[in-house]
Amino acid sequence: MNKSKLITLVLTIVVLTGVGAWWFYSQHFSSLPMADNASKQTKSEQKILYWYDPMVPTQHFDKSGKSPFMDMPLMPKYAENGGASSDNNSVTIREGVAQNLGIRVVKVQTSAFADGISAVGRIEADEHHLYAIQTRSAGFIEHLWVRAVGDTVKAGQKVADIYAPELLAAQQEYLALLNVTGISDVDSLRQAARQRLQLLGMAEGEIAAITKTTRANPRIGIYAPASGVITELLVREGGQILPASNLMQLADLSTVWLVLEIPERDASRLKMGDAVEAQLESLPEQTFSGRIDYLYPTLDSSTRSVRVRVVMANRSGLLKTGMFATANVAGHRRQVISVPSEAVISTGTRTVVIVKDGQHFRPVAVSLGAEKNGQSEILQGLQVGEEVVASGQFLIDSEASLNGVLARLANLASTHVTATPTAKNDSAGAGVRAKVVAIDTNTSSVTLDHDAIAALNWPPMTMTFKLRHREQLKNLNVGDEVRMEVNIKPEQDVYIIEQLQKEVMP
Numbered sequence: 001m002n003k004s005k006l007i008t009l010v011l012t013i014v015v016l017t018g019v020g021a022w023w024f025y026s027q028h029f030s031s032l033p034m035a036d037n038a039s040k041q042t043k044s045e046q047k048i049l050y051w052y053d054p055m056v057p058t059q060h061f062d063k064s065g066k067s068p069f070m071d072m073p074l075m076p077k078y079a080e081n082g083g084a085s086s087d088n089n090s091v092t093i094r095e096g097v098a099q100n101l102g103i104r105v106v107k108v109q110t111s112a113f114a115d116g117i118s119a120v121g122r123i124e125a126d127e128h129h130l131y132a133i134q135t136r137s138a139g140f141i142e143h144l145w146v147r148a149v150g151d152t153v154k155a156g157q158k159v160a161d162i163y164a165p166e167l168l169a170a171q172q173e174y175l176a177l178l179n180v181t182g183i184s185d186v187d188s189l190r191q192a193a194r195q196r197l198q199l200l201g202m203a204e205g206e207i208a209a210i211t212k213t214t215r216a217n218p219r220i221g222i223y224a225p226a227s228g229v230i231t232e233l234l235v236r237e238g239g240q241i242l243p244a245s246n247l248m249q250l251a252d253l254s255t256v257w258l259v260l261e262i263p264e265r266d267a268s269r270l271k272m273g274d275a276v277e278a279q280l281e282s283l284p285e286q287t288f289s290g291r292i293d294y295l296y297p298t299l300d301s302s303t304r305s306v307r308v309r310v311v312m313a314n315r316s317g318l319l320k321t322g323m324f325a326t327a328n329v330a331g332h333r334r335q336v337i338s339v340p341s342e343a344v345i346s347t348g349t350r351t352v353v354i355v356k357d358g359q360h361f362r363p364v365a366v367s368l369g370a371e372k373n374g375q376s377e378i379l380q381g382l383q384v385g386e387e388v389v390a391s392g393q394f395l396i397d398s399e400a401s402l403n404g405v406l407a408r409l410a411n412l413a414s415t416h417v418t419a420t421p422t423a424k425n426d427s428a429g430a431g432v433r434a435k436v437v438a439i440d441t442n443t444s445s446v447t448l449d450h451d452a453i454a455a456l457n458w459p460p461m462t463m464t465f466k467l468r469h470r471e472q473l474k475n476l477n478v479g480d481e482v483r484m485e486v487n488i489k490p491e492q493d494v495y496i497i498e499q500l501q502k503e504v505m506p
Helices: 003-029 032-045 095-100 165-179 186-199 204-213 393-402 405-409
Strands: 048-053 056-061 075-078 104-107 109-114 117-125 130-134 139-144 158-163 219-223 228-233 246-251 255-263 275-280 288-300 305-313 324-329 333-340 351-357 360-365 367-372 375-380 387-391 432-440 445-450 461-467 481-489 494-502
Touching: 109 367, 109 375, 117 305, 139 165, 158 246, 165 186, 165 204, 186 204, 255 275, 255 288, 255 324, 275 305, 333 387, 432 461, 445 481
Parallel strands: 461 494
Antiparallel strands: 048 056, 048 075, 104 387, 109 333, 117 255, 117 324, 130 246, 139 158, 158 219, 228 246, 255 305, 275 288, 275 324, 288 305, 333 375, 351 360, 351 387, 367 375, 432 445, 432 481, 445 461, 481 494
């Protein structure tokens, strides 16, 4: 074969090889760009909500990159239903299921709250209606119509008869002047004698009686100036009395005082005329109303409280002196954002409510203010018009806890988790296989290159762990194959190895 024929043969082989390669590529790889585009399109349909570290899932990032906590890349969190809005801290419940569960939803609204003050106090007699019954002349108690403390009397009722020599002489002088005639200014003398009887304490009715009968009465009556209760009885029958001496004390209890002890810090919030509602332990079903009548100007140095006087009507006589009462003082009224108190879940470290957003239910941390009439004031966390779960929220709480939602919000107690073995593990329950990368005896820690931990959603990575028992470092060297069991405390972000066993080499 000459040289020209050899060249022609080689060129023919090259051309045929190129054509064959082109045909094979077109038949087997012509659909790759389309598939790649479809893959990109599928990925683009899934909206990425945020990026996160699987070991610290509560921390969200706006873009991909390396985790600041561990030596591993951040993972994307995709929205549900191909781009629909979703929240990692939410539970989805269909409308029909929510009705079957008895979940009741109410709207956040504004309510009128009063800055009220609760205090305790005691019922006391109204000192404006205390009366001292006494005589104005010396004498003796002939008869007592009131015998004991606590007896009730009516206004104008006779309470005692006394014999007073001075008053008897004054009666006789007055009657003598009534029979005198022919003396100038006799009318003035009669009027002066009558006034003397009044000054000595003789009732107007008895003066009229002796004027009509023209006979002196050796006994004169002592009458109650008002209706009320005898609180003190200072004399007995036959006893001698002196001018201006008290016979008894009378209290009109148609109105009483409720004297409250208000803490020093709250005293400045009160003013005269503020409404007060009180309840008694003996009458818990009744409420008694009154208004602040007086704020005492002094402070009790031992209790650091200010006394406040409330005037209360007592026509029925149910309020008795000495009774203890619990009172609510109405303060300034204001408009606040509120929800039913039953909608609030207190975890001990945080207070949350379950907010409904379509078919999604998510926990929201809130700050609470005052609580009045079954409504709780919301200082922060909610807006008017949002919907919150008022009943059945604990069912949602249970569902959310399965997803790790409220568990992270509430910082639940430490949970012991044993890592599930991966496909590389030889036997179930033996722990996760790892390789020792570094050992630090000072801090009792070890750096391991471990397999994926499905229970924690961890990919294979290199990480440093604390050891529960320092003795586990004995006979452990860099490069050893081990199996581990991890104890996780999510509220502290601490991962402690409970068991670390050397892999037995065959």
